[in-house]
Amino acid sequence: MTFTETPLAGAYLIQLSPRSDHRGWFARTYDKAAFAQIGHTADWVQMNHSMTHQPGAVRGMHFQRSPKAEIKLVRCVAGRVFDVIIDLRVSSPTLGHWFGTELSAENQQMLYIPKGFAHGFQTLTTDCQLIYCHSETYSPDHEGAVRYNDPHIGISWPLPITDLSERDANHALLTDRFVGIPV
Template identity: 80%
Template sequence: MTFKETSLPGAYLVELSPRSDNRGWFARTYDKAAFAQIGHHDDWVQMNHSMTCQTGAIRGMHFQHPPKAEIKLVRCVAGRVFDVIADLRAQSPTFGRWFGTELSADNGHMLYIPKGFAHGFQTLTADCQLIYCHSAYYSPDHEGAIRYNDPRIGITWPLPISDLSDRDASHPLLNDQFTGLTV
């Protein structure tokens, strides 16, 4: 696998190196020693799998507050999504900036998301499935989110929005008092 640092320090696009033959392919999706080279030493303690049916649907932008902040590793295993992260780390040189990339079953890429980032995605096809590895257990008391269309972040979603949960539509906008997450 190859790690390519994104424009947001500490976040990586992970490209797999599948081995193919007449039966299909095989790829390693996690290697403790390889991930240690980018500074990842946490254990994955929880895995989640999501299914989003409609093209153009948005999920996000979610994170967990410290001390339950989490690292995520996200992979699309069916369909195609525009996966987005926003840097919410206090005093980060890229605070308030976002990065988006296509994750798909075809390209096999994964996105490594450090603590202190909000995460979300928009489906580019119908019936998208994502698998998430988390370095911390889900904690409702530490759950955080920002609105998908927060003007302070300014995410450019590629498609018109076709579906959005009431919950995601009602997440707060960042205000001038928000100085970031200390992770």
Template identity: 75%
Template sequence: MTFTETSLPGSFMIQPSPRVDHRGWFVRTFDKQAFTQIGHFDDWVQMNHSMTQQTGALRGLHFQYPPYAEVKLVRCVAGCVFDVIVDIRAGSPTFLQWFGTELSAENGLMLYIPKGFAHGFQTLTSNCQLLYCHSNYYKPECEGALRYNDPQLVINWPLPVTDLSERDANHPLLNDQFVGITL
């Protein structure tokens, strides 16, 4: 695997190295020893799989407050998405900056998202499926979110939003009281 740090310190694009032969391919998507090179020592405690049908649909931007802040490893296994993370770490030099990239079944890239980041994605094709590894259990009472179209973030989503949950549409906009999360 090749780990490339993004413009937001602590987050990484991961390029697996498939072994290809006449039958197809085999790829390792996690190796605990390799991940220690980027400072990952947590265990994965939960794995989720999402499917989003409509092109242009948007999910996010979600995070969990401490003590249930989580590391995520995201991989698209069907279709193509524009995946976005936002740094919400209190005191971070990249606070409220975002990074976006295409994840697809074709490119095989994965995104490593450390604690202290909000995460969301927009589908660029229909019937997109994502696999997520989580380092902490989901706790609804610790969930937080940023609005996908918050004017303080100015995220350049590639397509008009065609589908959005009522919950994601109604997250509050950022204000001066939001100073980020302390890990």
């Protein structure tokens, strides 16, 4: 695996290094020692798998507050998505900045998302599947979100929005008084 830090400190793109032969390929998607080199020491306690059918659909932008703040590791295993993170960490020099990248089954990249970041994605093809590893279990009492089209953030989605849950469409907008979330 190769770790490349994104413009948002602590978030990494991870390129798998598959070994191929006539049968296909094999790749390691997690190695405790390799992840320790980027400061990751938490255990993965929950894994989720999502399927989104329609291109242009958006899911997000979700996070969990402390003490249930979570680290995520996201990988697209079918289709292509535009994966987006927003730095919400209090006192971060990149507070309110976002980063987006394409994750796909073909490019074999993963996105490592630290605590204090909101996460979401837009599907670029039909039938997109993502696998998520989480360092904390889901806690509805600690859930938070930023609206996908918040003008304070200004995410540039690559496609027109074709599908959005009512819940995601109605998340609160950030205000000028937003100073971030503690992690």
